[in-house]
Amino acid sequence: MKVFFVILIIVIILLAIILLDIFIGRAAYRKRAYEPVFTKKKSDIELIHCGADLVERMMQDIRDAVSSVHVMFFIMKNDEVSHNMFTLLKTKAQAGVSVYLLLDWSGSQKIKKPALETMKNAGVHVHFLNRPRFPYFFFHIQKRNHRKIAVIDGKVGYVGGFNIGEEYLGKKAKFGNWEDYHLRMTGEGVRDLQTLFTADLKRNTGSAELGPDVWPELPQGNIPHKIYATDGYALEKTYLANIARAKKRITICTPYYIPTKPLQQALVKARKNGVDVTLIVPMKSDHPLVREAAFTYYSELLDAGCLIYRFYQGFYHVKALIIDDHFSMIGTANFDQRSLFLNEEVNVEIDDVAFTKEVYATIEEDIKKSDLLTTENFKKRTFRQRPAEWLGKALSYFL
Structure with a gap:
């Protein structure tokens, strides 16, 4: 019995040390967090929601x-x-094109060393972002660069939710079809993506000696938008501001619904004020406890009259916030506390009726592949699920 209590005390002390490291580290990091909000630009923007189409x-x-x-x-x-992709990057580098590949240290651990060495030997500049370091080791090991950006010749830009891998093209039976949104951009907004890429490169390597050809003169496109990056501090405020201005409807598409209390209250308040609130989430789960944690928030939404659709035809990885008939926010940030308080993210705010109409049309197709969660069905979930829900909510900051 004494041994048990000794072990328990040791575990509690270790957990306390880890939590202190994370929260003190986050407070210290705030001074150098990178969260630029770029000025409004105009670009031509294409919505891509098929992984195979995006990669092609x-x-x-x-x-x-x-x-x-x-x-x-x-x-x-x-x-x-x-x-x-590695082979193509290597081929372009060998042809004299300046090629940089930035990868999150945690997210891309499965890449084998020979593949990395082959690219480097061919002239590809490969860098891993957010390597764990002291001080605040446990905080830094939780930091993720969750951005997905590509800029070609400084003229064509990509940003959105897809990663590169077999499951994102629907090639893994476990997930099936992988639904996500990505943007292809041409026009003056591409310069902001290039600026963000360059800043991440410099912050992690100390140098970003890129040639002048990555900053070409860019034409103005047709769709007004604003690009902004977050680093664990500003995202909640941005979501709250956009939700507060809704007059008719709010649609949230997210693989992980783990909001803060202010965000949950803002959605309930909006619904009580007559705004239609729709949430689209996956039926499946790709991480432990995230689906269970989300269930702890559903009851309040359902009681307020919000609609919750659960996408069943594959895995739903879309990150989007749509307000009324003109505003779309699409990017890399999930509607969860990891994106809010730990991850480095990038979103694009698009204020355009025609584009938002296209997004709604795509969402309507997603809803056709979803089940509506009713209060009756919600109450039928098994009691065996409840402990996992409680555990998921307790750990929601790190999920």
């Missing part, structure tokens, strides 16, 4: 590159899809 378009743009290819992903893997 992106790889063709990379093949056509003449001066620079800058690619940043949270996850790449040791699979055929990733290796096809």
Whole structure:
């Protein structure tokens, strides 16, 4: 019995040390957090919601590159899809194109060393972001660069939710079809993506000696938008401001619904004020406890009259906030506390009726592949699920 209590005390002390490290580290990091909000621009923007289409378009743009290819992903893997991209980047570097590949240290651990060495030997500049370090080791090991950005010749930009791997193209039976949203941009907004890529490169390597050809003169496009990056501090405030201005409807698409109390209250308040609130989430789960944690928030939403759809035809990884008939926010940030308080993210705010109509049309197709969660069905969930829900909510900050 004494041994049990000794072990318990040791575990409690270790947990306390880890939590103190994380929260003190986050407070210290705030002084150098990178959260630029770029001015409003106009670009031509295309919505892509099929992983195979995205990879095909992106790889063709990379093949056509003449001066620079800058690619940043949270996850790449040791699979055929990733290796096809590695081979293309290597080929472009050997042809004299400036090629940079930035990868999150935690998210891209599955890439084998020979693949990395082959690219580096061919001239690809490969860098891992957010390597764990002291002080505040446990805080830094939780930091993720969750951005997915590609900029080709400084003229074509990509940003959105897809990573590079077999599952994102629907090639893994466990998940099936992978639904996500990505943007392809041409026009003056691409410069902001290039600026963000360059800043992440410099912050992690200390240097970003890129040639002048990555900053070409860019034409103005047709769709007004604003790009902004978050680093664990400003995202909640941005979500709250956009939710507060809704007059008719709010649609949230997210793989992980783990909001803060202010965000949950803002949605309930909006619904009580007559705003239609719709939430689309996956039926499946790709991480432990995230689905269970989300259930602890559903009861209040359902009681307020919000609609919750659960996508069943594959996995739903979309990150979008749609307000009324004109405003769309699409990017890399989930509607969860990891994106709010730990991850480095990037979103695009698009204020355009025609584009938002296209997004709604895509969402309507997603809803056709979803089940509506009713209060009756919600109450039928098994009691065996309840402990997992409580545990998930207790750990929600880290999920």
